Amino acid sequence: MARTTLTRTVLAAVSAAALFALGACSSDAGTQTGGGGETGAADDGVITLGFSQVGAESGWRAANTKSIQDTLTTENGFDLKFSDAQQKQENQIQAIRSYITQGVDVIAFSPVVETGWDAVLQEAKAAGIPVILTDRAVDSSDETLYESFIGSDFVKEGEMAGEWAVEQYDGEGYKAVELQGTTGAAPAIDRKEGFESAIEGSDIEIIDSQTGNFTRAEGKTVMEGFLNAHDDIDLVFAHNDDMGLGAIEAIEAAGLTPGEDIKIITIDAVKDGMQALADGKINYIVECNPLLGPDLAEIAEKVIAGEEVEKRIVVKDEAFDQEAAVEALPTREY
Amino acid sequence: MRDVLRHHLFWPVAALVALLVANTVARPGFLAVTVRDGHLFGAPIDILRTTAPLLLVALGMTLVIATRGIDLSVGAVVAVSGAVALSHIASSPDPESPVTVLTAIGLALALCLVLGVWNGFLVSALGIQPIIATLILMTAGRGVAMLITGGMITTVNSAPFKVLGSGFWLGLPVAAVIAFGVFAVVAFVVRRTALGMLLEATGINPAASRLSGVRSRTLTWTVYTASGLFAGLAGLLISADTMAADANNAGLFIELDAILAVVIGGTALSGGKFNLSGTLVGALVIATLERTVTVLGISPLVTPLFMALVVIAVTLLQSPRMRERLTAARRRQVMAPPEPQPAARPDSTPDSTEVKAG
Numbered sequence: 001m002a003r004t005t006l007t008r009t010v011l012a013a014v015s016a017a018a019l020f021a022l023g024a025c026s027s028d029a030g031t032q033t034g035g036g037g038e039t040g041a042a043d044d045g046v047i048t049l050g051f052s053q054v055g056a057e058s059g060w061r062a063a064n065t066k067s068i069q070d071t072l073t074t075e076n077g078f079d080l081k082f083s084d085a086q087q088k089q090e091n092q093i094q095a096i097r098s099y100i101t102q103g104v105d106v107i108a109f110s111p112v113v114e115t116g117w118d119a120v121l122q123e124a125k126a127a128g129i130p131v132i133l134t135d136r137a138v139d140s141s142d143e144t145l146y147e148s149f150i151g152s153d154f155v156k157e158g159e160m161a162g163e164w165a166v167e168q169y170d171g172e173g174y175k176a177v178e179l180q181g182t183t184g185a186a187p188a189i190d191r192k193e194g195f196e197s198a199i200e201g202s203d204i205e206i207i208d209s210q211t212g213n214f215t216r217a218e219g220k221t222v223m224e225g226f227l228n229a230h231d232d233i234d235l236v237f238a239h240n241d242d243m244g245l246g247a248i249e250a251i252e253a254a255g256l257t258p259g260e261d262i263k264i265i266t267i268d269a270v271k272d273g274m275q276a277l278a279d280g281k282i283n284y285i286v287e288c289n290p291l292l293g294p295d296l297a298e299i300a301e302k303v304i305a306g307e308e309v310e311k312r313i314v315v316k317d318e319a320f321d322q323e324a325a326v327e328a329l330p331t332r333e334y
Numbered sequence: 335m336r337d338v339l340r341h342h343l344f345w346p347v348a349a350l351v352a353l354l355v356a357n358t359v360a361r362p363g364f365l366a367v368t369v370r371d372g373h374l375f376g377a378p379i380d381i382l383r384t385t386a387p388l389l390l391v392a393l394g395m396t397l398v399i400a401t402r403g404i405d406l407s408v409g410a411v412v413a414v415s416g417a418v419a420l421s422h423i424a425s426s427p428d429p430e431s432p433v434t435v436l437t438a439i440g441l442a443l444a445l446c447l448v449l450g451v452w453n454g455f456l457v458s459a460l461g462i463q464p465i466i467a468t469l470i471l472m473t474a475g476r477g478v479a480m481l482i483t484g485g486m487i488t489t490v491n492s493a494p495f496k497v498l499g500s501g502f503w504l505g506l507p508v509a510a511v512i513a514f515g516v517f518a519v520v521a522f523v524v525r526r527t528a529l530g531m532l533l534e535a536t537g538i539n540p541a542a543s544r545l546s547g548v549r550s551r552t553l554t555w556t557v558y559t560a561s562g563l564f565a566g567l568a569g570l571l572i573s574a575d576t577m578a579a580d581a582n583n584a585g586l587f588i589e590l591d592a593i594l595a596v597v598i599g600g601t602a603l604s605g606g607k608f609n610l611s612g613t614l615v616g617a618l619v620i621a622t623l624e625r626t627v628t629v630l631g632i633s634p635l636v637t638p639l640f641m642a643l644v645v646i647a648v649t650l651l652q653s654p655r656m657r658e659r660l661t662a663a664r665r666r667q668v669m670a671p672p673e674p675q676p677a678a679r680p681d682s683t684p685d686s687t688e689v690k691a692g
Contacts, residue, residue: 055582062486084485086476086582183634210627211634215583216576221384225628228377229361242487246576253500255370272489 047304048079050099052109054136055087058214058242059270063334064110064135064290071293078297089113093120100127106300108132114139114186121145130303134292136186143311147303150295150313152288154187158194160286160319161237161265165195168283169235169263170202176235177226178209179219179243187288188214191239191267204235212243219246227254238266241273241285248281259283269320274332277325286319290334342600345651346615349598349644353622357629364629373502377625382506385621386513387412387568389614391588392595393517394561396613397524399596401554402537402605403464407453408565408592410475411446412585415569417482418442420579423490435494443566449475450562454555468558472589479581488579499574509571516564521610530608533557537605595620598648619648 049072053065065082072078081104085091089112099107100123107129111117117138124131125145133149165176178195181188188211196206208226212219219242226233227250236251238244244266251258258264258281266273269287276282295313302309320328338344357364357377367376391408398405422438423429449471456467501508524530535543536550544550568588573579597603598619599612623644627637650656 056480056485056487059487059489065485180634208628208631209634210631211637213583215580216578217572217580217583220576221624222628224380224384225625228364228380228625229629229631242578249500249576253375255375 046074046077046079047106047300048081048102048104049106049108049300050081050095050102050104051083052092052095052099052107053082053084054092054110054112055084058240058268059272059334060240060268060288060290063270064292066334067291067293068134068296069293071297072300076297078300085112087112089116093117096120096124100124100129103127104129105304106130106132108134108296108300110135111138112136113184118142118145132296132299132303134296135290148299148309148311148313150292150299150315152315152317154190154288155194156314157267157286157288157317158191158196159198160194160317161191161267161284162195162198164284164286164319164321165204165235165237165265166199166202169204172203172234174204174234174263175207175230175232176204176237177223177230177233178206179212179222179236179238179247180209181211181214181239181243183211185214188239195237206237207233212238212246214240214242216242216246216249219243220250221246223247223250224253227251233262235263235265238264241266241268241270241276241282244282245272245276248276269318271332271334274320274325274329277320277322278329280322282322284319284321285325287317289315289317340657342609343612343615345648346598346600346612346619348651349648350615350619350622353619353626353644357622357626360630369505372505373507374505377629379507379510381618381621381625382510382514384624385617386507386509387571387585388588388591388595388620389513389517389617390564390568390571391561391585392592392599392613392617393520393610394557394564395589395592396596396599396601396608396610397520397533397557398464398561399593399601399603400533400537400605400608401550401557402540403457403554403558404593404603405453405468405558405561405565406465406589407449407468407471407475408561408568409585409588410472410479411449411562411565412569412572412588413476413479413579413581414449414482415442415446415566416573416579416584417479417488417581418445419495419570420488420490420573420577421482423492423495424488429490429492430494432494435492438495439570442570443563446562446566446569447559448562449566450559451555453562454558457558458551458554476581479579479584483579483581485581487581490577492577495574496577497574498571499577509575512567512571516567517610517614520560524610534606534608537608591620592617594645598645598652600652 051068054061056062069080069082072080081099083095085095092109092112096107096109097120107124111133114137118140121131131146133146135151137149178192180192207230210222212222219238223246236244236247238247244264247264248258251262256262264282265284266282267286267288269285273282273285277285292315295315299309354365364377367374367378394408395405419438419442422441423434426434428434453468453471456462457464497508499509503511532548532553535548536553540550569585572584595616596613598616599609601608601612623641627640632640
């Protein structure tokens, strides 16, 4: 009897281990890029940079990851240690701690949420490792905890979207619905604020607003609900392309023509979104530039060289209407 | 009247009706179904379609729970299924060809079947606790899906595949036809043969049922395999809905929704007696609840709280002990003479359709 139990336990352990190994492959491939020297890597001209990414939740994020991995290469003098936090703060904190122990030269990350970073950033500071934030900010009273924050101005993005809507549709009494991003995330809060302030004073009215969690699937179901709840929707403002693409599906299923019966404005300008814009299903997209790799490389080099860097670096965002999308599409990098 | 009140489906159905009434009050045309572009259109049709994946997953979950198990890996299997199908379509030279799409569906379902067999192997052959055995795949599965999609969200344009998510057949959504069809077949097989009774026997006492000649081990293995297969099918419907395979978010927490649907439907997590029609109502309640949030315009900040309150209300009304208290209180109020019936154990009240099966 005891023997059977033992055999079973061993078998179970082996099979479990086998499956875990299979699952772990994906993250290993990312984290163990290069095994560069750990102390004073800057002496030999190679900058070891630990990057903790939010996850792979959207097309935007995938483009962002690619930009960073393609820029911070060995040829460019970097040894990149990359990890994916799968949208969990504790994974990011763990990754940052491990970078501190490994003694990397620079730590960079896109915080999943705004708060709760003081302790781990203090540790990095104590270890003398500079920290650079990309894409999203942290909410901390102590600004010395990080060197610089590179990213888009989300409020501005919302404003650009709102201004265009006012320019095009003011005076027609448009009723708009809003597909918000993840509740509590900085881009969702700021884009909402920017859009609302831009349409103030016009006769465009937001009649409903719900979260679609930045995903296509939820964008679609929420839009279906909006279509059930209101007869007279003229305009959809989605906080990212993916939710806008979901809304297109819902609008088509309702027998309406997206881009004509219901106008759509989104933010991000990822490939699928741009394609829909070129096809006339979306009316306007404000870009949120994911290609932060070059900026990150430049700032990291400056920080290591001891130069002063700006605390806030705003990435320039463009905006596209349908004609611009047709032109831009063939040369888009993402 | 009392029989109606005491029917095991009374409270779940009441919840469903209440939600529909709330929607109709907020939006008088809510239940209207019209024909648009040659198919039915309206909120009830949307609800049927969004219920489809959850219904499939909950169906597998009900069978697993009947054998005293639980399958936490279904969400991960959903992600794997979508990842396999869309990766295959995306990498094929002709994404629009029905052959490509059928191969993709076949590959995805085959892999999910294997994952189900794996769960069944851990639970029935190795005797590992179901919650632990399926936890392995729950954590590792999304990693596998990420590996398949290379960490990206795979999107494709393929008309034949899109039919699964947004197509219509005889005016009804294809997704709903598939899910309700599978449900009907399983319900028929389980309730018109001895299979249902054998499953219940396994859940009530595996050792005793084995000694009396029931092949519990094979049965357990089968239900995990079925659960994996149904989750795979759900994964296809979910990925066809948006034409995107999102390894991180597809089917996220669907295992919890499925368990909830099973519980709302009146199947106890302790195994044994199970109730497929209850699961169907449970899945509909959850899908309608999600739609209600949008129609009532509930703020995203209080949405989780609102949903939790509804779920608490339904499960409380459903709980035998709570019902017993309510009945007792009501009886005291009307001062009715005490009845001789053993009100102490309403959960074991013989239910003709359930017990007579087989």
